[in-house]
Amino acid sequence: MSFQKAALILATVFLVLVPSSRAADFANCANETAIGEFSKVEVSNCDDSQAACVLKRNSNATISITFTSSEDLTELKAVVHGIILGMEVPFKLPNDDGCNGSGLNCPLTKDTSYRYTTTLPVLKQYPKVSVEVKWELKSGDKDVVCVLIPAKIQ
Ligand SMILES: *[C@@H]1O[C@H](CO)[C@@H](O)[C@H](O)[C@H]1NC(C)=O
Ligand SMILES: *[C@@H]1O[C@H](CO)[C@@H](O)[C@H](O)[C@H]1NC(C)=O
């Protein structure tokens, strides 16, 4: 392949990708076995232009994930990890039940858009580090969605 051709293909790929690059800030970490997909992720005090969401210590962050599932769901559980230097550390949520107190009424119907919302306490003893927050919503052992949220604890 000539250099010009390669450059043209790269430029095309780039042009196609750029309009969605904001959404790509919240990367999908689900594999092909996931039964749902997310369409929108919102983090309090974090707009799309920020490379990483600032999580202020001694505060509560609000996280919302709008998603659809390809199966009806009777249960939904949040499993959250922080990835720091490649290590996954579990984040404890005050409420990991997606069906209770998270804005949803279960059972959930397939192919319907739902908005899950919860609170993530950012404890004052957390270290000031950059962390990737891996947020999974699971039903039984199945991943419904998995979102990576780039964050900085300050
Ligand atoms: C896909 O992800 C699920 C949930 O994290 C995990 O249990 C499963 O082992 C993964 N499957 C493959 C093929 O990687
Ligand atoms: C975070 O929310 C919890 C539960 O609503 C509340 O008890 C706590 O005081 C809040 N923490 C801060 C720092 O606002």
Ligand SMILES: *[C@@H]1O[C@H](CO)[C@@H](O)[C@H](O)[C@H]1NC(C)=O
């Ligand atoms: C929902 O959450 C509230 C508060 O955490 C708890 O008291 C209640 O038992 C829960 N309901 C169910 C059905 O789990």
